[in-house]
Each structure stands twice: as C-alpha cells, then as structure tokens.
Amino acid sequence: MNRSIIPWVILLAIWLILGSWFIKSQICGVPAAAVVAAPADNTRLLIQDGTAFKTTATGHFDFNESNNTYLSPLATDVNNSINQTSAYLKANPNRSVTITGLYTEAEANNSVFPSLGLARANEVKKAMVASGVSAKQLLTADQLLAASTAIKEGVLMDGVNFSFSATTEDLEERLAAIKARLDANPVTIYFPTGEQIVALNQEQRQDFVDLVFYMDNVAGSSLEVGGHTDNQGDIKAPNMNTRLSRKRAEFVRDYLTANGLQANRLTAQGYGSKVPIAANTNAEGRAKNRRVEVRLK
Numbered sequence: 001m002n003r004s005i006i007p008w009v010i011l012l013a014i015w016l017i018l019g020s021w022f023i024k025s026q027i028c029g030v031p032a033a034a035v036v037a038a039p040a041d042n043t044r045l046l047i048q049d050g051t052a053f054k055t056t057a058t059g060h061f062d063f064n065e066s067n068n069t070y071l072s073p074l075a076t077d078v079n080n081s082i083n084q085t086s087a088y089l090k091a092n093p094n095r096s097v098t099i100t101g102l103y104t105e106a107e108a109n110n111s112v113f114p115s116l117g118l119a120r121a122n123e124v125k126k127a128m129v130a131s132g133v134s135a136k137q138l139l140t141a142d143q144l145l146a147a148s149t150a151i152k153e154g155v156l157m158d159g160v161n162f163s164f165s166a167t168t169e170d171l172e173e174r175l176a177a178i179k180a181r182l183d184a185n186p187v188t189i190y191f192p193t194g195e196q197i198v199a200l201n202q203e204q205r206q207d208f209v210d211l212v213f214y215m216d217n218v219a220g221s222s223l224e225v226g227g228h229t230d231n232q233g234d235i236k237a238p239n240m241n242t243r244l245s246r247k248r249a250e251f252v253r254d255y256l257t258a259n260g261l262q263a264n265r266l267t268a269q270g271y272g273s274k275v276p277i278a279a280n281t282n283a284e285g286r287a288k289n290r291r292v293e294v295r296l297k
Contacts, residue, residue, distance in 0.1 A: 044157075045081055049095060049164035053088045055081040060158040061124055065151055066108040068101075068119035068260075070159065085162070086131040089138075093167060098139040099124050100161040104150050112259045114205040117142025122212065122260060124160050135216035136171050140209075175217055178210045179296060187211070187294040190287065191248055198255050208256075214296060215265060222265040222297045225253045230286035231273040246270025252292045 045057040059075025074082075089095060101121030103109075111119035121140035129135055143161070150156055187207045189198060200208075215221050227249030229241040249268035257263045278285035 045078060047081055047085050047097075047162045049088070049097075052092075053085075053164075055084045057081045061120075061160050063120055063156045063159040065154045065156065066110065066116070068111050068113075068116055068123055070120070070123055071155070082128060083131060086128055086133045089128075089133045093134065093137065096137040096139060096165055096167040098141050098163045098165065099128075100141040100143050100163070102143050102145050102150065102156065102159050102161070104145050104156070106151070107156075112200060112205060112208040112256060112261075114202055114209065115142045115144075117144070118209065119259070120159055125216075126260065129216065135213075137167055138216075139165075171217065175214055178214045182207065182211065182214075182296050186296075189252060189292045189294070191290045191292070198252060211294070211296065212261065215262075222267065223256075223261070224295045224297050225249045225256070225266060225268045226275075226293045226295065227252075227268070227270045228275055228277075228289055228291050228293070229273050230289040231276070231280040232286065242270050242272035244270075245272050248292050252294070256294075 042058045043056045044060040046054075047056075048054040057075065057077035057080070059078040061070040061074070061078070063070055085097065089097065099121040101115075101117035101119065101124070103115055103117035103120065107116050109116040109119070113119040113122065118140055121142065125135075125138045125140055128138055187204055189200070189204070211223065215223070227245030227247070229245045229248075231241070233240045246268065247270070249270055253263075253266045253268040256266060273280070273289065276285075276289045277291075278288040280286050280289060
C-alpha cells in the first residue's frame with residue numbers, strides 16, 4: 001500500500017466509527033449516556049430484619065434541637081414504613097426492635113429520662129404502640145453524636161435508628177423487680193419551702209424509665225403523685241399545707257404529662273403534713289418531709 005494514503009485510511013476508519021455511534025444514538029432516541037445513568041437513591045429511613053423484612057422511606061424522624069418530640073406531620077412514606085414494621089412485629093412476636101434515639105452533648109435535656117436520646121426513642125415507641133405493637137417487643141436505647149456534625153439549622157435530622165433482636169423471655173421477672181424496688185423506694189422529689197421546682201437527678205430519671213416501661217407492659221397500672229409538707233403553718237392555717245401539698249402534686253403530675261406520660265393514668269393527691277417520714281423538730285427533718293412521692297398503683 002502506498003504510504004501516502006495510510007493517514008487517509010485511518011481518518012476514514014475513525015469517521016465510520018463515529019458515524020455508526022451517532023446513527024445508533026439517534027435511532028434509539030436517547031443519548032447513550034442517559035441509558036446507563038443510575039437513578040438517585042434518596043433513602044433516609046431503613047428498617048430491616050436481615051432478609052426477613054425490609055422497609056425504606058425518603059423521610060425520617062427529625063427533631064428540633066433540645067426537643068424530644070419529632071417534627072410532624074411525618075412524611076407519608078415514613079408512616080407507611082412504621083405501619084409495615086408494626087405489621088411485621090405483630091405477625092412475628094418472637095422478634096423485637098430496639099429504637100435508638102440520637103442526641104448531642106450540646107442539647108439541653110428537659111425530659112424525665114436520663115438522656116434526650118432515650119426521650120426521643122420513647123416518643124417513637126409510643127407511636128408504634130399506638131399502631132398496635134406489643135410494648136414488650138419495643139425496646140429503647142440512646143446514642144451520643146458529635147455536635148459538630150449532627151444538628152443543621154437547629155434540627156437533628158434522622159433522629160432514631162432501628163435494630164432487631166429476639167424477644168426476651170425475662171419480661172415478668174423484670175416487671176416484678178421494678179414493682180418491688182419502687183414500692184419500697186418510690187420516686188421522691190424534694191421542694192424548698194414554699195417553692196414548686198422539679199429537679200431530677202440521674203437516678204430518678206432512670207426510675208422514670210422503669211416506671212414508663214412498667215406502665216407500658218402492665219395493663220391497668222397507674223401512678224399516684226402524692227404531695228407532702230412539713231408542719232410549718234399548721235397552727236395558723238390548718239388547710240394551707242394540704243392545699244400546698246396538692247398544688248405540688250399537681251405540678252409534678254402536669255410535668256410528667258408534658259413529658260409523655262398518659263394523663264389518664266396519673267392522679268394527684270395532697271396529704272399535707274399528715275404522713276411525715278422524719279421529725280419536724282429540726283430543719284433537716286422538715287426538708288425531708290417537703291416532698292412529692294410518685295408511686296406505682
């Protein structure tokens with residue numbers, strides 16, 4: 001072959017290849033690149049039990065900063081996923097799900113629970129119980145996140161996780177242990193003279209986790225919130241302490257209701273100075289008597 005025509009042969013071959021690609025793309029009606037492009041994955045919520053169950057949604061449970069109530073209304077596909085999960089759990093009583101609530105150290109915990117994460121998990125748990133799932137199949141946990149990455153524009157996105165496990169068989173033992181412990185040592189909240197302030201320590205917050213767990217699993221159970229005072233003021237105004245103790249009890253009852261406990265399962269009673277647990281003859285004893293006791297019924 002004449003070497004002078006070799007470049008022309010190469011150019012002709014390139015022209016034929018490009019021409020064939022162009023004609024094919026026009027006949028198919030779409031550019032070749034559009035044919036192979038992968039669809040975007042907008043999944044945010046994933047609830048999965050191995051290969052037995054899986055549901056996804058493009059929405060999720062989001063929470064305002066320092067708040068344990070998820071933003072509503074929930075996206076339709078999130079509600080669908082929760083309903084599907086509920087149906088799966090009801091059909092498989094041997095399986096349980098742990099709802100893990102996320103939180104950061106920068107957030108304020110204004111709930112009765114030991115952490116904001118547990119409070120958030122409990123809110124989602126309530127939604128699933130309302131959909132018909134047995135409370136014994138729903139566990140709660142918490143997870144601390146890095147504050148720098150978790151909250152965007154005042155909102156914690158994707159605030160809970162879900163994980164499955166076998167349903168435990170020790171429920172009755174745990175409930176009996178909670179009842180015995182809290183009967184002997186009810187949650188006791190102390191008040192300065194004449195004041196109404198709820199300040200819970202970590203032990204008391206853990207007690208409320210157990211109280212909520214007990215009430216979730218024992219039908220007909222309830223809480224009595226009983227207010228008590230010292231004997232100061234009894235002589236001048238005999239009914240003043242009774243009224244004050246009832247106001248304190250109602251204050252704590254309303255505080256618990258605002259934190260997610262069912263109002264129709266809480267009662268408030270005022271006992272005044274009638275049931276002291278220490279002597280009223282000194283300041284230390286009177287301080288112990290100014291209290292509200294939360295008891296299982």
